[in-house]
Amino acid sequence: MQRAVKQLMLPKKNYTNLLMLLITIHFSAVKLGAEPVSMYMHTVESYDLEVVFNVTAHSLTGKSSIVYTGESKEKIGFILNSNFDISTSSIGKTNIVLTKEDEFDPEKVFANYGRMGGINTDKVAFWTANIPAQYRKDRKIALKIEWTGILYVEPENREFSRESIALEVSGTIGQEGIFLSPSAYWYPYVPESPATYRLETRLPIGWNGVTAGSPKWHDEGEYAVVEHISNQPIDGLNFSANKYIVKSVDHNGVIVMTYMLPEEESLADGYIESSIGYIDRYSSQIAPYPFPKFAVVDNFLPSGYGMPGWTLLGSEVLRLPFIRFTSLGHEVLHNWFGNSMWVDYRGGNWCEGLTTYLADYAYKNERDSSAGIEYRANALNDIVSYVDVEGEYPISEFTGRQNSRDRAIGYGKVMMVFHMLRGLMETRSPTLFDEIIREVYIENQWKALSWEQWQASIEASFGQSLDWLFDQYVKGKGIPEISIQNVQYDEYDSGWQANFEVHTMPDEAHYSYMLPVRHYLKDWSYDDVSVYIHHPIQKVRIVGGSEIRTIKLDPGFDILRVPYALSITISAFFGSKDGILVVSSSSPMKDSFLKAADGLKREGQMIVLDSEFTDEMKDHSIWIFGIDNKLWDSYQQPIKELSSSDSSSITLTVITIHPTNPKATIVRTACTEDADPVAGTRKLSHYGKYSYLKFEGDKNIEKGTLPFSGENPMNWFVVD
Numbered sequence: 005m006q007r008a009v010k011q012l013m014l015p016k017k018n019y020t021n022l023l024m025l026l027i028t029i030h031f032s033a034v035k036l037g038a039e040p041v042s043m044y045m046h047t048v049e050s051y052d053l054e055v056v057f058n059v060t061a062h063s064l065t066g067k068s069s070i071v072y073t074g075e076s077k078e079k080i081g082f083i084l085n086s087n088f089d090i091s092t093s094s095i096g097k098t099n100i101v102l103t104k105e106d107e108f109d110p111e112k113v114f115a116n117y118g119r120m121g122g123i124n125t126d127k128v129a130f131w132t133a134n135i136p137a138q139y140r141k142d143r144k145i146a147l148k149i150e151w152t153g154i155l156y157v158e159p160e161n162r163e164f165s166r167e168s169i170a171l172e173v174s175g176t177i178g179q180e181g182i183f184l185s186p187s188a189y190w191y192p193y194v195p196e197s198p199a200t201y202r203l204e205t206r207l208p209i210g211w212n213g214v215t216a217g218s219p220k221w222h223d224e225g226e227y228a229v230v231e232h233i234s235n236q237p238i239d240g241l242n243f244s245a246n247k248y249i250v251k252s253v254d255h256n257g258v259i260v261m262t263y264m265l266p267e268e269e270s271l272a273d274g275y276i277e278s279s280i281g282y283i284d285r286y287s288s289q290i291a292p293y294p295f296p297k298f299a300v301v302d303n304f305l306p307s308g309y310g311m312p313g314w315t316l317l318g319s320e321v322l323r324l325p326f327i328r329f330t331s332l333g334h335e336v337l338h339n340w341f342g343n344s345m346w347v348d349y350r351g352g353n354w355c356e357g358l359t360t361y362l363a364d365y366a367y368k369n370e371r372d373s374s375a376g377i378e379y380r381a382n383a384l385n386d387i388v389s390y391v392d393v394e395g396e397y398p399i400s401e402f403t404g405r406q407n408s409r410d411r412a413i414g415y416g417k418v419m420m421v422f423h424m425l426r427g428l429m430e431t432r433s434p435t436l437f438d439e440i441i442r443e444v445y446i447e448n449q450w451k452a453l454s455w456e457q458w459q460a461s462i463e464a465s466f467g468q469s470l471d472w473l474f475d476q477y478v479k480g481k482g483i484p485e486i487s488i489q490n491v492q493y494d495e496y497d498s499g500w501q502a503n504f505e506v507h508t509m510p511d512e513a514h515y516s517y518m519l520p521v522r523h524y525l526k527d528w529s530y531d532d533v534s535v536y537i538h539h540p541i542q543k544v545r546i547v548g549g550s551e552i553r554t555i556k557l558d559p560g561f562d563i564l565r566v567p568y569a570l571s572i573t574i575s576a577f578f579g580s581k582d583g584i585l586v587v588s589s590s591s592p593m594k595d596s597f598l599k600a601a602d603g604l605k606r607e608g609q610m611i612v613l614d615s616e617f618t619d620e621m622k623d624h625s626i627w628i629f630g631i632d633n634k635l636w637d638s639y640q641q642p643i644k645e646l647s648s649s650d651s652s653s654i655t656l657t658v659i660t661i662h663p664t665n666p667k668a669t670i671v672r673t674a675c676t677e678d679a680d681p682v683a684g685t686r687k688l689s690h691y692g693k694y695s696y697l698k699f700e701g702d703k704n705i706e707k708g709t710l711p712f713s714g715e716n717p718m719n720w721f722v723v724d
Contacts, residue, residue, distance in 0.1 A: 043078045044132075045076075045077040045145065047073055047074040047115075047197050048072055048199040051071075051191075051201045051203075052071075052201075053241075054067045055203070055205050060179060062177045063153065063154045063155075066152070067150050068150075072144065076135075076143070079132055079133065080132070080135055081132040083129065083193055083194070084128065084129060084131060085129075085153055085188065086127055087153060088189075089152055090104075092148075096146070098139075100133045100134070104129050105130040105132065108130040114195050119196055119350055120346065121403060155190065156178055157173045174188045181303070181304035182207075183243075183244050183307075184244075185309075190243075197239075198237035200234055201217060201238055203215055205229070205230045205231075205243070209228050210228065210247055211247055212250055213243060214248075214263050215232045215242060216295070217297075219231070230245075244301055246265060247266070249266060249269045259296060261276075261299040262275050263300070265302045265304070267319065278328040279332065282332065282336035283336060286336065291442065291445055293339065299315070300314070306318040311338075313343075315338075334359055336363075342355040345445050345449055348453055348454035352455050354399075354418060354458060356414050356415050357399075357414060357415055357421065357422060360418075361419040361423060362441075365380075380561040380562065381561040381570060384420070384483075384565065385573065385693070386416050386575060389575040390579040391579070392581050394581065395409055396409075398479050398480055408578055408692075417483075417564065420563075424473065424562070425437065427518060429466060431518075431534070447461075472516040476517075480513075483564045484510075488504050489505045489506075490505045491504040499549040500549075500552065501545060502555060503543065503544070504544055505541055506541075508537060511540030514538075517537050518563070519558060520534055520559070521534070521546060521555065522559050523556075524552060524554045554722065555720045573692060573693050573695055574659050574691060575692030576659065576669045577625050577659060577671050581606075581607070581608040582608055582609065582624055582625070583606070583626070584617075584621050584626050586613070586635055587601055587612070587614065588614055588632050589613040589616075590632060591633070596682055598611065600681040601627070604627070625670075626670055627672075628671065628673070629681065630674065631646075644658045653678045654684075654698060655676075655679045655680070655683070656675075656696070657672070657685060657688060658710075659696070685699075686702060694708060696709075
């Protein structure tokens with residue numbers, strides 16, 4: 005789950021039925037002239053918005069007042085959805101002429117462009133006007149605008165995806181509900197300038213709406229009028245509205261709320277209780293909660309977003325029993341990191357990985373340290389599975405999740421960077437890492453922070469340059485392969501010593517890292533030491549007093565590196581850029597298998613019939629659909645198979661290592677006679693850490709990992 009990302013995806017609509025308002029200004033559509041940034045006022049102090057929604061017509065009509073502040077300039081400008089229309093605009097009592105620029109370079113008109121994440125210029129227009137001469141000396145200028153537009157996405161085109169955010173809806177208005185993200189560009193807006201807001205919305209009677217800020221509402225004639233005031237600066241408003249049942253509790257001055265649809269009303273008390281727990285946790289760990297409210301909001305769309313002072317979760321997500329104890333905390337934490345201490349996206353997004361580390365990972369690690377080890381191992385496995393050499397990029401270029409590769413880099417790899425930083429800080433003090441997190445937040449609240457600023461703050465507290473870590477893992481690409489080699493073990497009357505080499509590949513990368521080295525004694529107790537590795541082949545010597553069984557390098561998966569001794573999992577195929585999905589040409593389920601394969605296929609992969617399969621394809625990663633597939637018996641049979649006790653609607657998927665190409669995989673999907681392979685494979689991307697999965701319909705009824713086979717090059721055992 006994550007914050008709403010500024011990416012617009014709108015359907016093509018026919019606007020001929022839109023009732024046009026009386027045009028009282030003149031504007032022209034032109035191509036951008038080369039106006040320098042210095043000519044524009046680009047700092048906004050506040051927005052005052054009044055919006056009327058017509059859910060039947062899928063439309064909105066708005067009035068806004070944007071207060072610009074700062075040094076006087078010649079021009080003002082803002083952006084708005086390119087399909088929207090403006091009817092009036094004025095400064096003071098003077099009507100002004102707006103120019104609409106459908107093609108423009110945002111770097112030329114917005115100062116510090118890209119700091120807060122940028123915009124989608126394909127779906128937005130830049131509107132600009134000359135400031136009347138009598139106002140050019142004013143330090144504050146209020147631009148008033150009236151606008152209207154239509155936003156709607158057909159139900160079959162709505163989807164929330166953990167793997168591909170490009171499928172998600174940025175804005176829609178309809179009788180089933182309203183959802184608007186900043187990337188719908190639904191109101192006149194100046195990027196890169198967080199500001200305070202007042203938003204008044206008029207909705208159908210019986211509806212309520214939610215956005216950032218303190219709410220109040222009343223009925224007025226044919227409308228339910230809802231007002232929100234945000235005195236904290238916000239960079240772009242999200243808005244959701246529906247026939248909500250609202251519940252609230254005052255917790256130490258923070259209003260904790262739920263906005264539930266009737267079907268989820270019974271969940272309200274539990275979500276309020278859990279929200280209070282997370283607010284207290286992070287208020288103690290970091291700083292006081294920064295917003296006047298926190299609301300858990302039910303969404304008719306499938307979603308999982310965290311916005312300033314609220315989170316928007318799809319109805320199906322809310323009903324999952326584990327969400328209160330996992331993902332909810334992640335969204336609450338975003339109110340500190342992401343929503344009140346912002347990301348300077350020009351140097352990469354550190355926020356999702358840090359939030360994952362202090363929430364999702366932390367909860368598992370606190371309940372069971374072995375679960376924490378598993379979480380780190382899975383994060384490393386995702387990097388290896390989803391990130392190939394051609395598609396890899398450094399952490400400093402991650403801005404948001406668009407696919408599995410982005411998630412592996414921006415969530416998993418960033419999480420591991422913070423985990424390694426914690427390990428380093430704990431060599432000085434067990435509390436130093438937490439102190440740094442707290443101090444950085446307090447010093448940078450309501451500011452945009454970069455990776456460079458993180459590094460400077462951490463180095464100041466640690467008292468040592470960390471260029472070696474940030475250059476490799478934040479600015480650089482790749483993770484090392486580590487092995488123990490050439491071990492010489494000697495026992496003496498007084499103890500033992502082991503001399504060995506640590507090999508780090510690729511050697512041209514010259515990786516440096518703190519390597520945990522563990523040796524197990526005969527009774528399986530163990531001792532740990534940390535060794536600073538800074539050569540591709542580095543000699544290490546450790547000694548002890550009691551006989552040992554084995555030496556293991558990084559047994560807890562505490563550093564960024566290629567993981568070994570892990571089971572092969574479904575994610576490995578999803579990360580294969582040249583994978584081939586093969587459908588039986590003679591199967592009665594052929595059409596369903598083709599549809600299932602199309603939903604599973606990733607960029608660069610291809611779908612073929614078994615009759616089209618060639619010898620040149622044999623060494624690729626292969627996904628075989630149907631036991632009547634000509635390829636079914638061409639490879640070693642999987643350990644897990646359908647059984648006679650299975651019901652008639654079972655879909656089983658199993659992955660194994662390719663027998664002739666150890667870097668490739670073989671996946672098989674088999675179905676009983678009444679199964680729907682589309683339903684039985686639709687959720688597989690959510691189960692990437694498993695080796696086999698059995699679905700009855702679309703419900704998972706069995707899952708697991710197959711045993712690892714092979715040697716771990718990071719372990720060495722004493723030979724008796």
